[in-house]
Amino acid sequence: MPVVSRVGSFMAINTPLLARATTATMVGLGRWIANSGPVAKRIDAWLAQQSPEAAADPEAARERLLRITLEGFAQGSQATVDEARLLTTDWGFRFEDIMYDTVNIWHGTQDARSPIRMIRHMAERMPHSTLYEYDELGHFDIHKQLDEVVTELMRQ
Numbered sequence: 453m454p455v456v457s458r459v460g461s462f463m464a465i466n467t468p469l470l471a472r473a474t475t476a477t478m479v480g481l482g483r484w485i486a487n488s489g490p491v492a493k494r495i496d497a498w499l500a501q502q503s504p505e506a507a508a509d510p511e512a513a514r515e516r517l518l519r520i521t522l523e524g525f526a527q528g529s530q531a532t533v534d535e536a537r538l539l540t541t542d543w544g545f546r547f548e549d550i551m552y553d554t555v556n557i558w559h560g561t562q563d564a565r566s567p568i569r570m571i572r573h574m575a576e577r578m579p580h581s582t583l584y585e586y587d588e589l590g591h592f593d594i595h596k597q598l599d600e601v602v603t604e605l606m607r608q
Contacts, residue, residue, distance in 0.1 A: 461540035464533045471536070475529035479522060486518055547577035554608060555581040558601050560589025 463471035485491050496510035499517065506513035525532065557575055561568045568585065575583040584604075586597055594601075 457540070460536050464536035465541065468533050468537070471533045472529045475532050476525075479525045479529065483518060483522065486514070547574055548579065550578050551580075553580055556584065556604060556608075557581060558584045558586070558594055558597060560586045560591065560593050562588060562590040562593075565591040 460471070463474065486495060492514060495514050495517070496506075499513045500507035500510055503513075555578055557571060559566070559568060559571045563571075572583065575581045584597075584600075586594070589596060
């Protein structure tokens with residue numbers, strides 16, 4: 453686990469109030485930086501290349517991007533701290549004990565947040581699981597396979 457993840461896990465488990473404050477500060481700082489002169493100009497230029505609508509009103513497009521990006525923090529940072537704790541502590545069951553008939557797992561091999569080796573480890577231990585791997589996809593790309601995912605779910 454990378455150092456940043458270990459520190460985040462430690463803080464979420466042992467000092468959740470500090471973790472919340474740190475996360476909230478980072479979110480606020482990120483918003484401030486994104487709206488600062490040079491960074492805002494770079495974001496606006498990139499957005500303008502993406503769509504004519506963004507080129508017409510770059511400030512509105514940037515604000516929309518920030519709103520979407522930071523939506524997970526709209527009600528504060530507690531959920532982020534809770535998720536960090538949940539993802540880095542024992543879940544209280546073994547993958548081998550999951551008896552659900554079929555567990556489908558769709559995953560991109562380029563996912564840096566959830567490395568494919570860990571997903572393979574999980575799938576190998578989970579009875580009745582099928583792992584669908586996508587070579588060129590990362591953490592935020594699985595939507596590119598949505599038709600395939602929905603088709604498979606409807607078959608079952």
